[in-house]
Amino acid sequence: MARVALTGIGKRFGGTAAVDDVSLDVGDGELVTLLGPSGCGKTTTLRIVAGLVAPDRGRVRIGDRDVTRVPPERRQIGMVFQDYALFPHLTVAENVGFGLRERRVPSIEREGRVREMLALVRLGDQADRFPHQLSGGQRQRVALARAVAHPPEVLLMDEPLGALDLKLRQTMQLEVARIQRALRITTLYVTHDQEEALNLSDRIAVMDRGRVVQLGTGPEVYDRPSTPFVADFLGRVNLLRGRVVGREGAWTVVRAGPHMLRVPVVSAEDGAELVIGVRPERVRLVAAADPGPLALAGEVERIAFVGNVVRYYVRCAGDVLVTAEGQDRKASFSAGQRVTVAWDPDAVMTWSG
Amino acid sequence: MRVRWSLFLLPPLLVSLVLFVAPQMAFVRGSLLHNLGYGQTGPTLTLENYVRFFTDAFYQEALLRTAGLSLIDALACLAVGLPIAYRLARSRSRWRSMWLTLVVASSLVTVVIKALGMMVLLSANGPVNQVVLGLGLVREPLRLLNNDVGVVLGLIHYTLPLVILILFSVVQTIPEDLEAAARTLGAPPLRVMVRVVLPLALPGLVAASLMAFNLAMGAFTSTALLGGGRVLTLPVLIQRKAVLEVDYPFAATISVVLLVSGVLLNVLVLRLAMRLRRGAPAGVVG
Numbered sequence: 001m002a003r004v005a006l007t008g009i010g011k012r013f014g015g016t017a018a019v020d021d022v023s024l025d026v027g028d029g030e031l032v033t034l035l036g037p038s039g040c041g042k043t044t045t046l047r048i049v050a051g052l053v054a055p056d057r058g059r060v061r062i063g064d065r066d067v068t069r070v071p072p073e074r075r076q077i078g079m080v081f082q083d084y085a086l087f088p089h090l091t092v093a094e095n096v097g098f099g100l101r102e103r104r105v106p107s108i109e110r111e112g113r114v115r116e117m118l119a120l121v122r123l124g125d126q127a128d129r130f131p132h133q134l135s136g137g138q139r140q141r142v143a144l145a146r147a148v149a150h151p152p153e154v155l156l157m158d159e160p161l162g163a164l165d166l167k168l169r170q171t172m173q174l175e176v177a178r179i180q181r182a183l184r185i186t187t188l189y190v191t192h193d194q195e196e197a198l199n200l201s202d203r204i205a206v207m208d209r210g211r212v213v214q215l216g217t218g219p220e221v222y223d224r225p226s227t228p229f230v231a232d233f234l235g236r237v238n239l240l241r242g243r244v245v246g247r248e249g250a251w252t253v254v255r256a257g258p259h260m261l262r263v264p265v266v267s268a269e270d271g272a273e274l275v276i277g278v279r280p281e282r283v284r285l286v287a288a289a290d291p292g293p294l295a296l297a298g299e300v301e302r303i304a305f306v307g308n309v310v311r312y313y314v315r316c317a318g319d320v321l322v323t324a325e326g327q328d329r330k331a332s333f334s335a336g337q338r339v340t341v342a343w344d345p346d347a348v349m350t351w352s353g
Numbered sequence: 354m355r356v357r358w359s360l361f362l363l364p365p366l367l368v369s370l371v372l373f374v375a376p377q378m379a380f381v382r383g384s385l386l387h388n389l390g391y392g393q394t395g396p397t398l399t400l401e402n403y404v405r406f407f408t409d410a411f412y413q414e415a416l417l418r419t420a421g422l423s424l425i426d427a428l429a430c431l432a433v434g435l436p437i438a439y440r441l442a443r444s445r446s447r448w449r450s451m452w453l454t455l456v457v458a459s460s461l462v463t464v465v466i467k468a469l470g471m472m473v474l475l476s477a478n479g480p481v482n483q484v485v486l487g488l489g490l491v492r493e494p495l496r497l498l499n500n501d502v503g504v505v506l507g508l509i510h511y512t513l514p515l516v517i518l519i520l521f522s523v524v525q526t527i528p529e530d531l532e533a534a535a536r537t538l539g540a541p542p543l544r545v546m547v548r549v550v551l552p553l554a555l556p557g558l559v560a561a562s563l564m565a566f567n568l569a570m571g572a573f574t575s576t577a578l579l580g581g582g583r584v585l586t587l588p589v590l591i592q593r594k595a596v597l598e599v600d601y602p603f604a605a606t607i608s609v610v611l612l613v614s615g616v617l618l619n620v621l622v623l624r625l626a627m628r629l630r631r632g633a634p635a636g637v638v639g
Contacts, residue, residue, distance in 0.1 A: 073541050
């Protein structure tokens with residue numbers, strides 16, 4: 001097992017920067033997720049760690065070794081690809097034993113190790129089948145067993161569950177977490193699915209336009225997003241853009257369109273631009289006319305039942321749409337009703353705009 | 354009403370049968386006739402032409418020579434064509450389509466033109482010999498024409514573009530991630546070739562080499578021109594028997610032997626290849 005350290009990684013394809021400037025440390029046995037929208041550079045970053053893409057700038061270290069110029073076959077890595085990349089002409093057992101054979105592991109030891117790996121992913125009875133005879137989830141598990149069999153110092157996973165349907169994806173997330181913990185293997189995991197990232201990761205690196213914009217544990221990134229982009233990408237958020245107009249006791253007053261909003265005091269000067277965010281689950285709907293300092297008046301535009309929560313879309317003055325989520329299915333609000341949306345001081349997130 | 358589109362295949366099938374099978378039947382029948390000279394044939398069917406072919410060492414030698422030269426051509430085309438096709442298929446260069454167009458264009462040039470070009474290149478004082486003589490690699494000009502060497506070079510020139518095109522599309526069906534996966538599992542590029550690319554390209558390698566082999570077996574123009582009448586393959590002998598000696602029955606006999614031996618070799622190789630084949634074709638499972 002080993003640490004992985006990226007410093008100042010950059011990579012351009014043609015004229016555009018796929019990876020702009022990425023530095024990242026993955027601790028021994030830790031699972032770090034690279035999370036971001038498509039085109040943010042997460043897959044390129046992973047392929048740079050694998051050695052499949054050569055970076056223009058920066059260094060890659062695995063353990064004590066600088067591997068920036070080392071070809072993939074000499075990096076002691078295991079990789080799971082989005083579409084599995086199983087060898088169609090080899091059986092399940094031969095696929096899993098591929099890396100062992102390349103390392104000239106004697107066949108008796110190899111067979112034992114392959115059996116062990118197949119047992120780990122619960123495919124012991126499928127050893128002699130070919131990949132095209134397996135289901136998607138089974139192929140996924142073969143790919144995982146193959147990637148960890150040799151065994152590598154680092155496991156790299158590129159959207160490994162992307163091709164599976166929702167139910168299977170959730171099951172496989174548990175599987176991946178179980179296997180990763182059983183092997184205690186340092187893992188870098190690429191996904192664009194925020195729930196998957198929150199579900200699996202020790203830490204999440206949120207990427208945008210070739211950079212890591214925030215690195216932290218799930219709760220850190222969700223509760224204290226460093227930018228409006230992170231807040232919006234991990235979960236939902238109501239964002240309002242405004243300008244600081246003054247101070248009022250414990251509040252900073254911000255003008256956003258026709259609204260004067262109060263937010264817990266910030267150090268920004270008068271006239272500075274500010275982005276305010278409140279997560280929908282922290283927004284309350286109240287019928288009262290004067291709900292307090294942290295509120296906006298509006299009209300319920302639409303009510304959507306989405307299973308675990310009821311989602312209210314409230315249209316406020318100045319074309320501001322606020323989303324609120326509640327657990328209460330018997331709420332006494334209806335579309336067209338005048339309401340006030342309110343929130344607590346600790347629900348407010350602010351960023352200088 | 355459902356349209357049965359397969360019915361539309363019937364007319365072309367019939368035309369093909371008439372144009373393809375009927376002449377072959379005529380050949381087979383012709384090969385069983387007795388030659389009376391001056392293009393005349395006897396009325397009864399006989400196996401004497403086949404007896405002559407298979408008892409005269411000259412003809413067996415010609416059959417072996419034809420197959421041997423064709424085999425060398427097929428193997429040479431694989432050896433040269435696969436690296437080129439692989440590079441083309443994996444290239445992301447914007448010149449790729451231009452290179453492909455050149456390959457296609459060269460496969461469309463008439464064999465006569467190609468053979469004449471080769472004769473200029475390979476002659477005793479042609480560019481090839483001037484280069485090797487100039488570099489001091491040999492003292493006397495290499496004899497590259499009117500012998501087996503010239504014929505093989507001509508056959509390669511004739512069949513290589515087609516082999517490259519077939520192998521190009523075969524390599525394209527092998528997902529690049531399979532090679533990346535093999536690399537991450539510890540296989541250096543050459544091992545990736547041996548353990549992943551070649552096994553998955555096997556059906557295509559067989560198809561391409563059979564095509565080169567078959568074209569070479571039937572090649573007349575390039576063999577006749579670059580062999581200078583001294584390399585006697587079966588197609589060259591057929592032309593001699595039919596045109597120079599006016600012995601139609603024996604020309605037909607050689608034709609039938611050429612056809613049957615070709616078909617047998619193809620069936621044999623295909624059966625062998627089927628046995629080697631494992632799993633699903635590349636691209637079916639990612």
